[in-house]
Amino acid sequence: MTADTGLALYDRAAARGSAQILVSYSTSFRLASRLCSPVVRADLAAIYALVRVADEIVDGCAAGAGLSAAQCRAVLDGLERELETALRAGYSANLVVHAFAATARATGIGTDLTRPFFASMRRDLTPVVFTHERELDEYVYGSAEVVGLMCLASFRRGLEPDSVRDARWDRGAIALGSAFQRVNFLRDLGEDVDALGRAYFPGVDPHSFTDAQRDSILDRVDADLSIADAVIGELPSSSRRAVAAAHLLYADLSTRLRRTPAQELVVRRIRVPGSRKAALFGRAMLRGGGAR
Secondary structure, eight states, X not given: OOGGGSHHHHHHHHHHHHHHHHHHHOSHHHHHHTTSOHHHHHHHHHHHHXXXXXXXXXXXXXXXXXXXXXXXXXXXXXXXXXXXXXXXXXXXXXXXXXXXXXXXXXXXXXXXXXXXXXXXXXXXTSOEEOOSHHHHHHHHIIIIIHHHHHHHHHHTTTOOOOHHHHHHHHHXXXXXXXXXXXXHHHHTHHHHHHHHOEEOSTTOOGGGOOHHXXXXXXXXXXXXXXXXXXXXXXXXXXXXXXXXXXHHHHHHHHHHHHHSOHHHHHHSOOOOOHHHHHHHHHHHHXXXXXXX
């Protein structure tokens, strides 16, 4: 069997499948990833697809198919087992898992990142009501910050290790993931509680949500965005523009959220208009600077 009809063909099919999931589910992430080099773009699609499939298991697709809570947990556990097997073997019959494993093996993504992710996903299988900031921080780490670190592993492809630089970039990726997740929680505040039984922000009742509570959440978001912004210019040209675009988009969302009355946020999801999004992406292209 030749490479064209063997594993190489399977690898390409898996990569195309992950890219299609990205196209189907996300506009902003897809547009930002198009600012990356082809190799990084494929890595991001593989990461996104796995995260999306896991997220859909806990966010209602599996239940919509008639699965019980226990069956949803079994499917999620099975996905994680398939993934860990593929990380070791380099192959999975699940195309999404196969594509992720190929990226993970090429970039050094390991179970130190995938296990916290699946742990956070399991928290969403039953109603979530966080009463302490520590619970929120742990959830955000697993659900979003490790995903930022996975993407960063792709951005570092081909670079020699540098402990000082890498620690600085890790802090930036973690901060950006945290900002993204907290903004998304704030945008979905009412729906998360009413439809899914999830109250991620300790002490926050959407039905009595105040402007002061909104601003406290956004103060943390803006601080994280500032930490991330400090290192974006250091990233390789293969990813710098994409990260800058995502950062500008969420900074704009933070501003819009802060200008919106708290009780309005409970009933209306704040979005960035397409024309404004295009302008932000144009700014990211200019900010990308020279090649590195």
